[in-house]
Amino acid sequence: MTLDAVVVGSGPGGAAAADVLARAGWTIAIVEKGSDHLLDAGDPTRPADHFSNDELKFVHRCFLGPDPLVEPRTFRTGEEDGERLHVGEVNSIPSTVGGGGTHADGKVPRFREEDFCLLSTYGPIEGASVADWPVDYAELEPFYADAERAIGVAGEAGANPFAAWRSGPYPMPPGPPMYGALLSAAAAEHHGLHPYPAPTAANSVPYDGRPACNDCGFCAFFGCPIHAKGDPVALLTRTLATGNAELLADTFAARIVVRGRRATGVEVIGADGSRRTIGARTVVVAGGAVETPRLLLLSGIGGPLVGRFLMVHFQTIVVGTFTERLHAHKGRAVTHVHDDAVVVDDDARAAARAAGLPWLRGGMVEHGGAALPVVEAKLYPWGQKHPALMRSSPMRDRLWAFTMQGEDLPQITNRVDLDPSVRDARGVPVARVTYRPHRHELAASAHHRTRLVEVLRTMGSTWTSVATSPAPRGRPGRDRISPVPDSRHVMGTTRMGDDPSTSVVDRFGRVHGLDNVIVADSSVFVTSAGYGPTLTLVALAARAATALVR
Amino acid sequence: MPLWLTEDECRVLRAVCDRLLPGDGTVPSASAAGVVDYIDGLLGAFLVDPPRIWAGGPVSGRWGGGEGFARFHPLSRLEELAWRIRIEGSQGLPEREFNGPVVGWQQRYREGLARLGADFCDLDGAAQDERLRAAGDFTDLVFAHCCEGMYGAPEYGGNRGGACWAAIGFPGDVQPRGWLPEEVAGP
Numbered sequence: 001m002t003l004d005a006v007v008v009g010s011g012p013g014g015a016a017a018a019d020v021l022a023r024a025g026w027t028i029a030i031v032e033k034g035s036d037h038l039l040d041a042g043d044p045t046r047p048a049d050h051f052s053n054d055e056l057k058f059v060h061r062c063f064l065g066p067d068p069l070v071e072p073r074t075f076r077t078g079e080e081d082g083e084r085l086h087v088g089e090v091n092s093i094p095s096t097v098g099g100g101g102t103h104a105d106g107k108v109p110r111f112r113e114e115d116f117c118l119l120s121t122y123g124p125i126e127g128a129s130v131a132d133w134p135v136d137y138a139e140l141e142p143f144y145a146d147a148e149r150a151i152g153v154a155g156e157a158g159a160n161p162f163a164a165w166r167s168g169p170y171p172m173p174p175g176p177p178m179y180g181a182l183l184s185a186a187a188a189e190h191h192g193l194h195p196y197p198a199p200t201a202a203n204s205v206p207y208d209g210r211p212a213c214n215d216c217g218f219c220a221f222f223g224c225p226i227h228a229k230g231d232p233v234a235l236l237t238r239t240l241a242t243g244n245a246e247l248l249a250d251t252f253a254a255r256i257v258v259r260g261r262r263a264t265g266v267e268v269i270g271a272d273g274s275r276r277t278i279g280a281r282t283v284v285v286a287g288g289a290v291e292t293p294r295l296l297l298l299s300g301i302g303g304p305l306v307g308r309f310l311m312v313h314f315q316t317i318v319v320g321t322f323t324e325r326l327h328a329h330k331g332r333a334v335t336h337v338h339d340d341a342v343v344v345d346d347d348a349r350a351a352a353r354a355a356g357l358p359w360l361r362g363g364m365v366e367h368g369g370a371a372l373p374v375v376e377a378k379l380y381p382w383g384q385k386h387p388a389l390m391r392s393s394p395m396r397d398r399l400w401a402f403t404m405q406g407e408d409l410p411q412i413t414n415r416v417d418l419d420p421s422v423r424d425a426r427g428v429p430v431a432r433v434t435y436r437p438h439r440h441e442l443a444a445s446a447h448h449r450t451r452l453v454e455v456l457r458t459m460g461s462t463w464t465s466v467a468t469s470p471a472p473r474g475r476p477g478r479d480r481i482s483p484v485p486d487s488r489h490v491m492g493t494t495r496m497g498d499d500p501s502t503s504v505v506d507r508f509g510r511v512h513g514l515d516n517v518i519v520a521d522s523s524v525f526v527t528s529a530g531y532g533p534t535l536t537l538v539a540l541a542a543r544a545a546t547a548l549v550r
Numbered sequence: 551m552p553l554w555l556t557e558d559e560c561r562v563l564r565a566v567c568d569r570l571l572p573g574d575g576t577v578p579s580a581s582a583a584g585v586v587d588y589i590d591g592l593l594g595a596f597l598v599d600p601p602r603i604w605a606g607g608p609v610s611g612r613w614g615g616g617e618g619f620a621r622f623h624p625l626s627r628l629e630e631l632a633w634r635i636r637i638e639g640s641q642g643l644p645e646r647e648f649n650g651p652v653v654g655w656q657q658r659y660r661e662g663l664a665r666l667g668a669d670f671c672d673l674d675g676a677a678q679d680e681r682l683r684a685a686g687d688f689t690d691l692v693f694a695h696c697c698e699g700m701y702g703a704p705e706y707g708g709n710r711g712g713a714c715w716a717a718i719g720f721p722g723d724v725q726p727r728g729w730l731p732e733e734v735a736g737p
Contacts, residue, residue: 035626035629049606049607049608049618050606050607050608050623051607051608052605052606052607052608052609052610052618052619052723052725053609053610053722053723053724053725054604054605054607054619054702054703054723055701055702055703056605056698056702056703056706057604057605060698060702061603061604063604065629067628067629067632067633069632069635069636069652070628070631070632070635071628072649087649176731176734176735177734177735178734178735179734179735179736179737182735213728214725214726214727214728214729215728215729215730215731215733215734216723216724216725216727216728216729217724217729218723218725225607225608225609225725225726226608226725226726250626250627250628271626271627271628272627273627324737325719329720329721330729330733330734331729331734373701373715373718373720374697374698374700374701374702376701377571377697377700377701378693378694378697382569382570382571382682382689382693382696383569383570383572383679384572384574386570386571386572387571387572387573387574387576387577387717388574390577390701390717390718391574391576391577391717391718391719393718393719397719397720422649423648423649424648425628425631425632425645425648427648
């Protein structure tokens with residue numbers, strides 16, 4: 001039997017595409033290499049009860065996968081590192097039903113109008129491949145609005161003076177602000193910044209049959225035990241409720257089978273290790289910006305630019321210790337953000353000139369704390385002082401931090417390819433990441449960190465420290481921060497564009513040169529913006545799927 | 551009765567854990583908190599079924615609801631392979647050596663504890679610390695496991711009765727209660 005479509009990946013992108021296809025009456029299979037801890041095995045429209053507020057399981061024992069022992073990736077900063085610098089964990093967003101949506105704390109900002117046209121707005125930067133997107137904000141706005149309604153986003157329209165225009169309000173008001181965020185937001189305002197309640201895909205009121213978030217505090221890195229986070233639970237349950245879709249967990253897409261200009265199906269490896277081919281008239285690839293190019297490369301499709309222009313967010317982390325306890329274990333990990341560092345103002349222009357750059361852009365700044373005592377315990381040296389440090393808690397209960405998700409410029413040398421010899425447990429070549437930041441990212445980080453340190457001091461910090469990820473040094477796989485970027489915001493490896501000589505997919509995600517292979521995740525991003533990619537990739541995936549069913 | 555370690559190994563490990571994470575009158579010492587049981591349970595995870603890798607969900611019962619944490623999850627084929635490689639090592643088995651041999655935690659503990667010496671328990675604190683510093687990577691591994699056993703959920707064998715959480719003022723898992731808006735937003 002031939003299905004209308006196989007969707008590879010059950011994260012926010014795959015779920016968004018599947019939702020549109022299944023509701024249009026297409027018969028589909030969603031193929032997910034990870035396990036199903038999200039939905040009830042007997043009734044997939046109901047949540048499973050596997051998620052829990054258990055730090056060991058989620059943070060130290062890779063419950064959501066991928067386990068780097070059986071599904072490693074490799075990393076190097078450039079060809080001069082040889083074949084690889086590191087084998088193991090590299091930018092691993094979860095490999096599980098629900099994908100990256102399950103572990104995130106649900107920050108789902110929209111991009112701004114100019115994020116889609118950086119080249120025409122600000123001009124090129126030497127050594128980077130800055131380009132305009134073939135889609136603009138106005139075209140995407142209805143899909144943003146649909147996505148916010150589908151996954152359930154809480155936020156306050158008008159609270160962010162730098163936000164793009166919106167066709168309507170958020171579906172829900174913001175949830176309760178965290179104590180530390182109220183203090184950091186007040187300090188930020190004192191310095192002329194514009195903090196606002198973070199748009200969050202966690203219910204502030206009961207919504208779409210799911211309960212309101214009860215602010216349990218185990219948000220970032222955790223699956224939600226009460227399913228108050230809507231991304232992508234809402235899309236998957238709605239898809240499966242149509243009866244047109246089947247979800248195949250523990251099933252790895254090994255190759256897209258292609259005849260001439262058409263894909264005819266997907267060869268998969270099942271939970272028991274056996275191979276079979278699922279026939280399909282359309283193949284939608286949504287494995288994330290590392291696994292998607294891996295699958296295209298394994299299939300020999302997509303052309304010479306597959307895997308190129310890999311982007312992550314260049315994270316600047318500014319932390320401070322306070323005399324007062326800030327109890328970041330109460331609340332949704334991040335309740336406030338500010339966008340001032342996204343804006344190219346006179347200060348940013350001056351900093352760019354001083355760095356020999358035509359312009360520079362930072363990213364959204366998250367106001368957050370630390371809430372995990374096992375992570376904290378591993379930070380302090382062992383011995384007599386350890387118990388007293390745990391009780392006074394300078395690195396958890398009395399810590400507050402800003403994380404800037406800095407714009408990362410696209411560079412043709414930053415890429416995903418197949419490692420020449422490292423294999424996963426199935427015997428399939430793994431993805432190799434070659435990445436190093438452009439000097440733009442370093443200059444933007446250096447410029448914006450100064451004011452963030454000042455804000456923490458105004459807030460009352462007695463000690464501050466700044467780190468970046470990736471860091472200039474550190475041992476990959478051993479140190480918490482190293483040249484391997486820590487960001488799970490991975491983008492850009494099947495670039496979208498009208499010209500097949502400079503891009504991999506067209507404006508609707510269709511792989512150039514093939515009639516029926518669509519990419520529906522952040523791989524298609526042309527530039528990285530300074531915002532989490534989820535809502536934008538969901539909007540793009542829904543738009544691509546809508547074009548298919550028309 | 552330990553699950554995987556020998557009684558002699560337990561004795562040395564107890565002394566090691568208490569040098570790494572001693573008590574201070576408020577925080578219990580690692581051994582008093584059950585950290586040796588935590589590590590023994592991890593090394594012997596596959597001696598019980600389902601293996602003691604991932605506790606269940608959605609709630610522990612500490613704040614209402616059922617005691618779901620106590621029911622451990624079954625593992626998929628790939629998940630079991632990963633955890634057997636990590637704990638037992640690759641042991642020359644081709645299906646575990648797709649990227650070469652891996653030394654498992656069981657072997658690292660067996661050899662690491664032996665290398666610290668049968669007389670480890672008889673040394674004074676300073677001499678014990680000197681051996682621990684010389685043991686480098688092994689000490690790093692035990693320290694990481696000690697932190698997990700101290701401050702992870704009690705269902706894994708350590709943090710007995712939640713005593714370590716209580717000592718540092720951390721409430722642990724709080725579902726299904728959660729926090730009230732005024733608890734989130736207030737000092």
